[in-house]
Amino acid sequence: MDNSIFNFCAGPAMLPREVMQQAQQEFLDWQGLGCSVMEVSHRSPEYIAMAKEAEQDLRELLSISDDYAVLFMHAGGRGQFFSIPMNLMPQGGVADHVVTGSWSRGAVKECQKYGQAKVVTDITYQGNNRGIAPQSEWQLSDNAAYLHYCPNETVEGVEFDYVPQVDAPLVADMSSCILSRQINVNDFGLIYAGAQKNIGPSGLAIVIVRKDLLGKARSDTPSIFDYQQQFKLDSMLNTPPTYAWYLAGLVFKWLKAQGGVAAVEEKNIAKAKLLYDFIDECDFYENRVVKHYRSRMNVPFYLADEALNDKFLQESKQAGLLALKGHRMVGGMRASIYNAMPIEGVKALTQFMADFAKKNG
Ligand code: PMP
Numbered sequence: 001m002d003n004s005i006f007n008f009c010a011g012p013a014m015l016p017r018e019v020m021q022q023a024q025q026e027f028l029d030w031q032g033l034g035c036s037v038m039e040v041s042h043r044s045p046e047y048i049a050m051a052k053e054a055e056q057d058l059r060e061l062l063s064i065s066d067d068y069a070v071l072f073m074h075a076g077g078r079g080q081f082f083s084i085p086m087n088l089m090p091q092g093g094v095a096d097h098v099v100t101g102s103w104s105r106g107a108v109k110e111c112q113k114y115g116q117a118k119v120v121t122d123i124t125y126q127g128n129n130r131g132i133a134p135q136s137e138w139q140l141s142d143n144a145a146y147l148h149y150c151p152n153e154t155v156e157g158v159e160f161d162y163v164p165q166v167d168a169p170l171v172a173d174m175s176s177c178i179l180s181r182q183i184n185v186n187d188f189g190l191i192y193a194g195a196q197k198n199i200g201p202s203g204l205a206i207v208i209v210r211k212d213l214l215g216k217a218r219s220d221t222p223s224i225f226d227y228q229q230q231f232k233l234d235s236m237l238n239t240p241p242t243y244a245w246y247l248a249g250l251v252f253k254w255l256k257a258q259g260g261v262a263a264v265e266e267k268n269i270a271k272a273k274l275l276y277d278f279i280d281e282c283d284f285y286e287n288r289v290v291k292h293y294r295s296r297m298n299v300p301f302y303l304a305d306e307a308l309n310d311k312f313l314q315e316s317k318q319a320g321l322l323a324l325k326g327h328r329m330v331g332g333m334r335a336s337i338y339n340a341m342p343i344e345g346v347k348a349l350t351q352f353m354a355d356f357a358k359k360n361g
Pocket of ligand 1: 075154155173176194
């Protein structure tokens, strides 16, 4: 691997170099078994021990109590958009939804297939800048089965700087912010995350769900998406995504070695500050999110002269700064700086951006 190349992709995203190297080293011979972890049964004692340890490490990283089940599920983040209503919303029920961007809107659309998805607030603007309406303005239902929100919108780069306080169980799509900052799991009824940003390969979803919410699935819920059934069978009702689970386990060990979530959060704050400060100080670039709702993980930005977009992308790629193109829905650029992105990557990016501005401004 080349140390001077930095991948800013929003997901699947870069994984810690040390993790990738370890995975490479033991790729053909895992635990001395003479074959790859990809080739062993999920029922084998070695695999089960690894799977349990991964769960245990995640529990330690997030201080998850025994009141919560930790599930390793199929079908990525979006797989939860339907699994949540199927498991938590009674027939004819209502679920409140906070819409702050593309992903929370996507969850609404899917939920509508199973009951009423009530949008309690939609994206707000302060001037041209995206923000989030104060909670006092949300139109909450009296009888919601849960309130769904996305603490970090990957496309728009809008992140909550607080946890909403509501009576209904709080359901959070943490696909792009899990393990990036400290949280109190007890604030939530359910937390879920597609793995491909801060956890591991795509396809896997982690679900952390309060046990009193289990056992309420609609009768037509497919078994592999039924939380209670998966909980009873240690997420092995069928063959789980074994390689993704293994790699997630390596990432959890890496995080612990970094000093855990608190230590990584410090680094994430420093990385985000470096990039936002640079953007704010340079007239050539602009971020369009209200300051206290700016994401620490996904930093969208626009060039003052959008005609230079292609040139910027071409030259940044040549400089070893990959995947900076913004999401097609919002345009511009986006730098995703998840846990695995070292500060050197952000320094290289700001240096490139400064040089580009000088040459083209
Ligand atoms: N939620 C959020 C916040 C995301 O960023 C994404 C993927 N970028 C998803 C859900 C969907 O995840 P997946 O592609 O794994 O279904």
